Amino acid sequence: MKKYEAIIGLEVHAQMLTDTKIFCGCSTKFGSEPNTQTCPVCTGMPGVLPVLNRKALEFAIRTGLAMNCKIAPYSRFARKNYFYPDLPKGYQISQYELPICEHGYIEIVVDGEKKRIGITRIHMEEDAGKNIHEGDHSLVDLNRTGVPLMEIVSEPDIRSPKEAVEYMKKLRTILRYIGVCDGNMEQGSLRCDANVSVRPVGQEEFGTKVEVKNINSFKFVERALDYEIKRQIKVLEEGGTLVQETRLWDSGAGVTLSMRTKEEAHDYRYFPEPDLVPVTVDEKWTEDIRATLPxxxxxxxxxxxxxxxxxxxxxxxxxxxxxxxxxxxxxxxxxxxxxxxxxxxxxxxxxxxxxxxxxxxxxxxxxxxxxxxxxxxxxxxxxxxxxxxxxxxxxxxxxxxxxxxxxxGLVQITDENAILKTVDEVLASNPKEVERYKNGEEKLIGFFVGQVMKLTKGKANPKAVNELLRKRLKEQ
Amino acid sequence: MRIDRKQVEHIAKLSRLSITEEEKDIFGTQLSNILDYIEKLNELDTRDVTPTSHVIELTNVLRDDTPRTSLPLEDALGNAPDRTEKFYRVPKIIE
Known part of the structure; x- marks a missing residue:
C-alpha cells in the first residue's frame, strides 16, 4: 500500500463578542426566546439599509493583527446569493474579493515541533438563522440572523488531524485572549469546516478536495478528519476516484455523509454589496488597535x-x-x-x-x-x-x-518531645512488629510512621517522625 | 446576448421558483432583452476609468455597538404566511 499524506485547510467561523448584530441594533444575546431579537434590517424588509457595527470592524482588525495578517487599507462587502429559509434577504452579506485581513499565520506546537500555519484571510459576515426540523415542517428562528461572524480561513498547511486540533486550540486561545470571541463551541460561537484531500507522499499536486461541515468540538475535529482521511485513502486504494463534494459530519454515527448537493447549488453569484459603503483603514487606526492588544x-x-x-x-x-x-x-x-x-x-x-x-x-x-x-x-x-x-x-x-x-488545630507538630511521646506509644503497643523490624524487616518503618501520623491526625512533621522512630528502634 | 432555456431553468432553480414551459420562453426573451439593453454600456470607452462598486464617494459609515429595541414577536411574525406560536413555519427543508 502506498503511503498517503493528508492536506487539510480549516475554515473557522467565530462569533464576535459584540452586544449588537453586525448591521443593526438588535441584541446578540444567546438563548433568548425565538424571534424576539429581530428588526426590519435583519429580516430583510424592503427599503431598509444595513450600517456596519464599528466594534465588529475593530474586532476583525484586532484578530487580524493578533494573527500576523495584513490589514486591508480598502475592503468592502459582497452579497452571497442563495435561497434558504434561514436567510430572509435571499443573500448573505459577506466579504469576497476584498476581505479585511489577509496573509497571516499562527504557530502551533505538535510533538515538540513548532509549525507555522498560514492564515489566508479573515473576513466579516453575518450569521444566518436557526432551523429546527419538526415533522414535515421546519421552524425558523431569526435571532441569530445578522450576528457578526469572522470567517478565518487557513492555508492548506495542516497535515494531520492532530495538527488540526492544535490549530483550532491555538486559534481559540488567541480569540479569547484578545476578547473578540468567547470560543464556546457548544453554543456555536466557534464552528469549523474542513477542506480535506489526500495524496501519495511525494506527489506535488493536491488530490480531490472534500469539504467536511459541522465539526463542532475539538474531539470531533480529530474524529471527523480521521474518518474522512481513511475514507479517501480507501476509495483510492480500491481503484476508485474521489468526487469534489460537501460532506456532513454525523457525530452520532461517527461518519461523514455526502450532502449530495448539486454543483449548481454553489453558484453564489457574488457581487459588491451596494447598500454598504467601502471600508478604509489607515495606518494610524491599525496602530491604535495594535496598541490595545494584550x-x-x-x-x-x-x-x-x-x-x-x-x-x-x-x-x-x-x-x-x-x-x-x-x-x-x-x-x-x-x-x-x-x-x-x-x-x-x-x-x-x-x-x-x-x-x-x-x-x-x-x-x-x-x-x-x-x-x-x-x-x-x-x-x-x-x-x-x-x-x-x-x-x-x-x-x-x-x-x-x-x-x-x-x-x-492543624498546626504541624514539630516539638520533638510531643512526637517522641507518640512514637513510644506506637512502639509499645506493637511489640510483634518491633521484633520483626529488628529481625531485618526494615520496610515496617512505613507502618510505624503511618501509626504515628494516624494518632497525630497527620499533624506530626513526617521528617521528624521518621528520624525519631529510627532512633528509638535502634535503642531498643 | 441570448439567455437560453437551460440558463432560465438554472436561474429559476437557484431562486427556488417553479415556472411553466411557456414562462421559460417568455423569461428567456425578457432576460435577453435586459442584457442587450445593458450591453449598450459597452459602447463607452472605459479604458482609463477605475472600476468602482459605489457611486458615492463615502467610506466608513459606522454605528456604535449600542443595542436598540427589537420588534415585538407579534410584529416580527405578523406577515408570515405560516407560523407557530414563536416560529416561522416553512415546508421541511431537509430530507
Whole structure:
C-alpha cells in the first residue's frame, strides 16, 4: 500500500463578542426566546439599509493583527446569493474579493515541533438563522440572523488531524485572549469546516478536495478528519476516484455523509454589496488597535519559561487561558514560589475546579490566599499533606489558610518531645512488629510512621517522625 | 446576448421558483432583452476609468455597538404566511 499524506485547510467561523448584530441594533444575546431579537434590517424588509457595527470592524482588525495578517487599507462587502429559509434577504452579506485581513499565520506546537500555519484571510459576515426540523415542517428562528461572524480561513498547511486540533486550540486561545470571541463551541460561537484531500507522499499536486461541515468540538475535529482521511485513502486504494463534494459530519454515527448537493447549488453569484459603503483603514487606526492588544499566548508562554523558570509543560498549560495566566502571576506576585504555585494550580486547583465544573474566574480561592498557604508550608507550620486538606477547605469556604489551620488545630507538630511521646506509644503497643523490624524487616518503618501520623491526625512533621522512630528502634 | 432555456431553468432553480414551459420562453426573451439593453454600456470607452462598486464617494459609515429595541414577536411574525406560536413555519427543508 502506498503511503498517503493528508492536506487539510480549516475554515473557522467565530462569533464576535459584540452586544449588537453586525448591521443593526438588535441584541446578540444567546438563548433568548425565538424571534424576539429581530428588526426590519435583519429580516430583510424592503427599503431598509444595513450600517456596519464599528466594534465588529475593530474586532476583525484586532484578530487580524493578533494573527500576523495584513490589514486591508480598502475592503468592502459582497452579497452571497442563495435561497434558504434561514436567510430572509435571499443573500448573505459577506466579504469576497476584498476581505479585511489577509496573509497571516499562527504557530502551533505538535510533538515538540513548532509549525507555522498560514492564515489566508479573515473576513466579516453575518450569521444566518436557526432551523429546527419538526415533522414535515421546519421552524425558523431569526435571532441569530445578522450576528457578526469572522470567517478565518487557513492555508492548506495542516497535515494531520492532530495538527488540526492544535490549530483550532491555538486559534481559540488567541480569540479569547484578545476578547473578540468567547470560543464556546457548544453554543456555536466557534464552528469549523474542513477542506480535506489526500495524496501519495511525494506527489506535488493536491488530490480531490472534500469539504467536511459541522465539526463542532475539538474531539470531533480529530474524529471527523480521521474518518474522512481513511475514507479517501480507501476509495483510492480500491481503484476508485474521489468526487469534489460537501460532506456532513454525523457525530452520532461517527461518519461523514455526502450532502449530495448539486454543483449548481454553489453558484453564489457574488457581487459588491451596494447598500454598504467601502471600508478604509489607515495606518494610524491599525496602530491604535495594535496598541490595545494584550500580551499574546506565545509571548506569554516564552516569558513564563524565562521569567519564572517554568518547564514548557507548565507554561503551556498556564498560558492556555488568559485568566489562568493572570491568576498565576497574581499568586507569584503575592510571594508564592513560581514552581510551587504552578504545581498547586495544575494539581489541586484544577482538580477542584474540574470537579465543580467551574472556571478559574469563579475560583473561590484568591491567588494571594494560595501564596499565603504556600508560606505556611515553607515555614513548617503545616506539612504538604495537611496542606491538601487545608486547600480543599479554602476552596469550600473561601477562608485564608491561616484561619483554617487555627480553627481546625492543624498546626504541624514539630516539638520533638510531643512526637517522641507518640512514637513510644506506637512502639509499645506493637511489640510483634518491633521484633520483626529488628529481625531485618526494615520496610515496617512505613507502618510505624503511618501509626504515628494516624494518632497525630497527620499533624506530626513526617521528617521528624521518621528520624525519631529510627532512633528509638535502634535503642531498643 | 441570448439567455437560453437551460440558463432560465438554472436561474429559476437557484431562486427556488417553479415556472411553466411557456414562462421559460417568455423569461428567456425578457432576460435577453435586459442584457442587450445593458450591453449598450459597452459602447463607452472605459479604458482609463477605475472600476468602482459605489457611486458615492463615502467610506466608513459606522454605528456604535449600542443595542436598540427589537420588534415585538407579534410584529416580527405578523406577515408570515405560516407560523407557530414563536416560529416561522416553512415546508421541511431537509430530507
Amino acid at each position: 500580551e499574546l499566548p506565545d509571548a506569554k508562554r516564552e516569558r513564563f519559561i524565562s521569567e519564572y523558570g517554568l518547564p514548557e509543560y507548565d507554561a503551556d498549560l498556564l498560558t492556555s487561558e488568559r485568566a489562568l495566566a493572570d491568576w498565576y502571576e497574581e499568586a507569584v506576585k503575592s510571594g508564592g514560589q513560581p514552581k510551587a504555585v504552578s504545581n498547586w494550580m495544575m494539581g489541586e486547583l484544577m482538580r477542584l475546579l474540574n470537579e465543580a465544573n467551574a472556571s478559574i474566574e469563579d475560583c473561590p480561592v484568591k491567588p494571594a490566599q494560595l501564596a499565603g498557604m504556600l508560606k505556611l508550608i515553607d515555614k513548617g507550620t503545616i506539612s504538604g499533606k495537611i496542606a491538601k486538606t487545608v486547600f480543599e477547605e479554602m476552596y469550600k469556604t473561601g477562608k485564608d489558610a491561616e484561619t483554617i489551620v487555627n480553627e481546625k
